[in-house]
Every structure is written in structure tokens, then in C-alpha cells.
Amino acid sequence: MTDPVSDRRTFAIISHPDAGKTTLTEKLLLSGGAIHLAGEVKARGANRRARSDWMKIEQQRGISVTSSVMTFERKGLTFNLLDTPGHEDFSEDTYRTLTAVDSAVMVIDAARGIEAQTRKLFEVCRLRDVPIITFVNKVDREGRDPFATLDEIADTLALDVVPMNWPVGLGGQHEGLWDFREQSLTRPDGSLHRLAGLDDPALEGLLSAERLEALREETELAAIGYPEFDVAEYRAGSQTPVFFGSALREYGVEALIEALASFAPPPRPQPATPRAVAPEEPNVAGFVFKVQANMNPQHRDRIAFMRICSGTFRRGMKLKQVQTGKAIAINSPIFFFAQDREIADTAFPGDIIGIPNHGVLRVGDTLTEGEAITFTGIPNFAPEILRRVRLLDPTKTKQLRTALNDMAEEGVTQLFKPMIGSQWIVGVVGQLQLEVLISRLQAEYNVAAEFEPAPYETARWISADDPATLKAFMEGKKAAMAEDRDGSPVYLARDAWELNYTAERTPAVRFTATRERS
Numbered sequence: 001m002t003d004p005v006s007d008r009r010t011f012a013i014i015s016h017p018d019a020g021k022t023t024l025t026e027k028l029l030l031s032g033g034a035i036h037l038a039g040e041v042k043a044r045g046a047n048r049r050a051r052s053d054w055m056k057i058e059q060q061r062g063i064s065v066t067s068s069v070m071t072f073e074r075k076g077l078t079f080n081l082l083d084t085p086g087h088e089d090f091s092e093d094t095y096r097t098l099t100a101v102d103s104a105v106m107v108i109d110a111a112r113g114i115e116a117q118t119r120k121l122f123e124v125c126r127l128r129d130v131p132i133i134t135f136v137n138k139v140d141r142e143g144r145d146p147f148a149t150l151d152e153i154a155d156t157l158a159l160d161v162v163p164m165n166w167p168v169g170l171g172g173q174h175e176g177l178w179d180f181r182e183q184s185l186t187r188p189d190g191s192l193h194r195l196a197g198l199d200d201p202a203l204e205g206l207l208s209a210e211r212l213e214a215l216r217e218e219t220e221l222a223a224i225g226y227p228e229f230d231v232a233e234y235r236a237g238s239q240t241p242v243f244f245g246s247a248l249r250e251y252g253v254e255a256l257i258e259a260l261a262s263f264a265p266p267p268r269p270q271p272a273t274p275r276a277v278a279p280e281e282p283n284v285a286g287f288v289f290k291v292q293a294n295m296n297p298q299h300r301d302r303i304a305f306m307r308i309c310s311g312t313f314r315r316g317m318k319l320k321q322v323q324t325g326k327a328i329a330i331n332s333p334i335f336f337f338a339q340d341r342e343i344a345d346t347a348f349p350g351d352i353i354g355i356p357n358h359g360v361l362r363v364g365d366t367l368t369e370g371e372a373i374t375f376t377g378i379p380n381f382a383p384e385i386l387r388r389v390r391l392l393d394p395t396k397t398k399q400l401r402t403a404l405n406d407m408a409e410e411g412v413t414q415l416f417k418p419m420i421g422s423q424w425i426v427g428v429v430g431q432l433q434l435e436v437l438i439s440r441l442q443a444e445y446n447v448a449a450e451f452e453p454a455p456y457e458t459a460r461w462i463s464a465d466d467p468a469t470l471k472a473f474m475e476g477k478k479a480a481m482a483e484d485r486d487g488s489p490v491y492l493a494r495d496a497w498e499l500n501y502t503a504e505r506t507p508a509v510r511f512t513a514t515r516e517r518s
């Protein structure tokens with residue numbers, strides 16, 4: 001295979017904290033030769049995190065707030081692994097990251113099964129029919145019976161599960177992994193034994209009599225109880241192949257990578273208006289799914305992460321930001337190779353490039369060679385927490401406004417300007433973002449601030465078919481009206497009851513909880 005489109009696998013790992021995402025990431029990168037020492041992902045992470053205060057929060061809480069992109073190559077394929085922040089407070093950011101992948105790996109702890117965050121992230125994948133390969137991690141520890149794990153996945157996620165391998169005992173009794181397709185046994189010491197089947201007498205020398213008998217029984221039951229693997233069903237998102245293994249012991253990981261290489265879909269056509277964009281198209285088109293400010297606090301730089309959806313991108317290209325019509329010359333795009341950031345010369349569909357810019361590019365932006373198309377499905381979500389910001393040093397008003405604008409551009413917080421009054425209101429999806437915001441104001445802008453409650457609890461974008469209706473509503477509710485950063489009108493309600501009440505009384509006005517950049 002030499003076609004750059006079919007050679008790309010752009011994916012994310014979804015999991016509940018502690019299931020083993022970091023460990024697995026490390027092993028995947030190792031397998032691609034991208035890093036040379038186990039432990040480097042964490043060490044690098046720690047170095048990066050030490051750079052600014054807000055990142056201390058993520059260290060303290062042991063969560064990953066920033067999404068990053070890691071590219072590695074293996075056997076002629078290019079893998080782009082997009083890291084998803086693992087904390088529920090960041091579901092908005094995570095959601096957007098998942099708009100930029102073609103498939104996902106779901107990591108489950110063998111002892112814990114499906115946990116809250118796994119489930120939420122899975123739901124996001126399902127919304128977009130993102131195909132999922134499941135990795136049941138930590139078979140070297142005591143865990144649940146494999147049938148219980150498989151049935152839980154099938155029942156709680158309403159997915160067909162297909163075990164691709166089978167653990168020969170768990171924890172202290174673990175003696176290896178049986179691979180159904182290869183008819184092979186991998187032992188905990190890493191040795192691989194190809195066999196003629198489960199009746200091969202050679203197995204008697206490799207497993208204890210007790211475990212061998214159990215393996216024969218269990219695999220027989222599994223063959224009856226679960227469907228055959230069907231790549232089309234997997235790609236449609238209705239079936240998940242399941243691999244058991246141990247990330248820590250780098251065991252079962254090879255089979256997982258092979259599965260990504262052979263079944264996971266290459267870049268798919270992306271939904272857009274007025275038409276979808278196919279990866280084979282010659283002209284470059286892509287969308288910004290994330291903006292990260294101040295990756296280097298000395299430079300106040302801002303990196304927009306763009307997924308290339310079609311065409312061959314070349315350094316120095318001029319692309320049009322469809323939303324504003326501006327032409328942007330992309331002279332120093334960044335590739336996120338796992339070792340370090342590298343300057344990229346070319347990028348293909350499925351690749352992510354980082355575009356340094358000074359606040360021009362925003363989450364949801366479409367970039368093309370000129371055609372007026374916009375990618376869809378990268379929404380802003382109505383904030384669940386609204387706060388006023390109080391400056392502790394009143395001479396810093398200007399710095400505060402710059403900082404709030406910058407943070408809003410990253411798409412992590414939202415900013416609303418009330419029609420009456422001058423105090424801006426910050427909206428976030430989760431509490432942790434507020435803490436991050438305060439730390440970053442201090443660390444990056446030297447602005448000391450705190451939050452005070454806003455008299456509102458919820459916000460909705462409003463629209464109406466008849467502009468006069470909208471205007472009249474806004475006039476009538478002036479005290480509860482604000483604008484978002486794009487100038488779109490937002491209704492602020494004191495609570496859900498007030499929102500419902502208002503919505504029921506004004507059926508001609510639409511109240512929406514998500515908004516796409518247009």
C-alpha cells in the first residue's frame with residue numbers, strides 16, 4: 001500500500017481514568033519506534049506540565065486536560081493518535097476531539113468493566129458512528145470472568161461483542177492469551193506458540209491441565225455465544241472486536257495494533273454543507289477542532305489543530321478561512337510526531353497539523369483552497385455554569401479582557417457580553433474549567449481575579465424565522481440578553497424552570513443548547 005489516504009489511521013483512545021490509557025499509549029508509540037524508553041510519555045508529560053501553573057492542576061488531580069496529537073509510523077502505515085482529555089468536566093473539548101478521528105480504541109479495566117467516563121465517551125462515538133476496538137486491560141491482575149465483561153459491554157452499550165482472543169485464567173492463574181484467528185498462544189513471558197488448534201497435544205506442555213480444560217470449555221462456549229467478526233459491522237459501529245491483554249506487560253498490544261492496521265477505517269468522507277467532502281478530492285479542505293493557547297508562555301502563541309479532510313497540504317499554502325473569507329498563509333505548520341514537534345512539509349487526509357496563529361483561527365473553522373463549504377458537527381455547547389469575573393486589581397481591566405477573549409478563542413470557556421451592564425459573564429461546561437481559568441489568568445496574564453455568582457444559571461442561543469419576533473423578544477428581555485463572541489444573541493435564564501417557562505410562552509423563538517460556527 002502506498003496510497004497516503006488508505007495508509008492513514010486517525011484514532012483516539014477512550015477510557016475511564018486509571019484504566020491504562022497512558023500505559024497503552026506509551027506501548028503503541030514504542031511499537032512504532034516513536035519513543036525508545038518506556039515511561040517517556042509520562043516523563044515528557046510531566047516536563048510539559050511543569051511549564052505553567054494551570055497545568056499543575058492537572059498534575060495534582062492526575063488528569064489530562066490538554067489534548068495532544070501523536071503521530072507514529074509502523075509497517076508503512078501512519079497512525080495519528082489523538083489524546084482525549086479524560087475528565088468529565090472537559091466533555092466539550094473531548095467531544096470535539098472525537099469529531100476529528102475515524103475510529104477509537106476503548107480501554108476497559110478487566111476488574112472494573114464499563115465505568116462512567118467510558119460510557120460517556122462511548123456515547124459520543126456512537127453519535128458519529130465511530131467504530132470501536134475494545135481492549136480489556138490488566139489481565140495480569142485478578143479480574144472479572146471474561147464472559148461477565150463481554151456481556152456487560154454488550155448489554156450496557158448495546159453492541160455486538162466479538163472476542164478476538166481469550167485470556168487463559170486471570171491474575172495469579174493467568175497462563176496466556178489464546179488467539180482465535182491465528183490459533184496461537186502467547187504466554188506471559190511473551191513467547192508465541194502457533195498450534196494446530198485447541199486439540200494440539202503441544203498445548204499440554206504449555207498450559208496446566210486445569211487451565212487447558214477451562215480454556216477448551218470457555219472458547220467453545222464463546223464460539224456459540226458470540227457472533228463472527230465482520231469488518232463491515234465493525235466499521236458501521238454495531239460490532240466491537242474485543243482484545244484481552246495487559247498494556248503494562250506489553251502483552252496483547254501487538255494484536256491490537258494489527259487490528260487497527262487491518263480493520264480500522266482510513267479517513268472517511270466528512271459531513272459538510274452544501275456537500276460532504278471525500279478524502280480523495282484534490283483540493284485541500286480541513287477543519288479546526290481545537291485551539292490551544294500559550295503552549296509556550298514566552299511567545300503567547302496559539303495553535304489551531306486542523307484535521308485535513310481532503311487534498312495534499314503543502315507548507316506555505318494559502319487557505320481561505322471560509323467563515324470570514326480571509327486568506328491565511330500557512331508557513332510554519334506543525335506535525336505532532338511523538339518525539340517532538342516537527343515542521344511539516346506535506347500532510348494528507350487524516351493528518352492533523354498545528355497552525356500557529358494569533359487568535360485568527362477558531363474552533364469550528366473550515367479552511368479550503370477557496371470553495372465555500374463548511375464542515376458540520378463541531379458544536380459549541382451551552383454552558384452549565386455561569387460566573388462573573390471580579391478583578392482583585394481594578395487597574396487590570398484591559399488585561400482581563402484580553403485574557404478572557406483568548407480563553408474563549410480556545411473554545412474551552414465561553415464569553416457573554418450582557419446587553420445591559422459592562423461585566424462580562426464567563427460560561428463553562430464544568431467546575432474544573434473555572435479553576436483552570438483562574439490559574440491561567442494568574443500564570444499567563446498576571447491578572448488576579450475571582451469568580452462571583454452570576455444571577456443566571458443557564459444559557460441558550462436564540463433564533464426565530466421572523467427577525468421582528470426575535471427583536472421584540474430581545475427588547476422585552478433586555479436584562480437577560482447577552483451576545484456571544486460571534487455576536488449571536490443568547491438568553492440567560494435564572495434556572496431551568498424560568499427557561500422552560502419562557503420557551504413555552506414564546507413558541508416562535510427557538511432556544512438551542514448547541515451552536516455551530518457558521
Ligand code: G4P
Nearest residue numbers: 016017018019020021022023137138140141246247248249
Ligand atoms: P490512565 O492513563 O488510563 O489513567 O491509566 P494509566 O496508564 O496511568 O494506568 C493506571 C494504573 O494502572 C497505573 O498504575 C498503571 O501502571 C496500571 N496499569 C496499566 N496497565 C496495566 C496492566 O496491564 N496491568 C497492571 N497490573 N497494571 C496496569 P499506577 O500505580 O497508578 O501508576 P504507576 O505508578 O505504575 O505509573
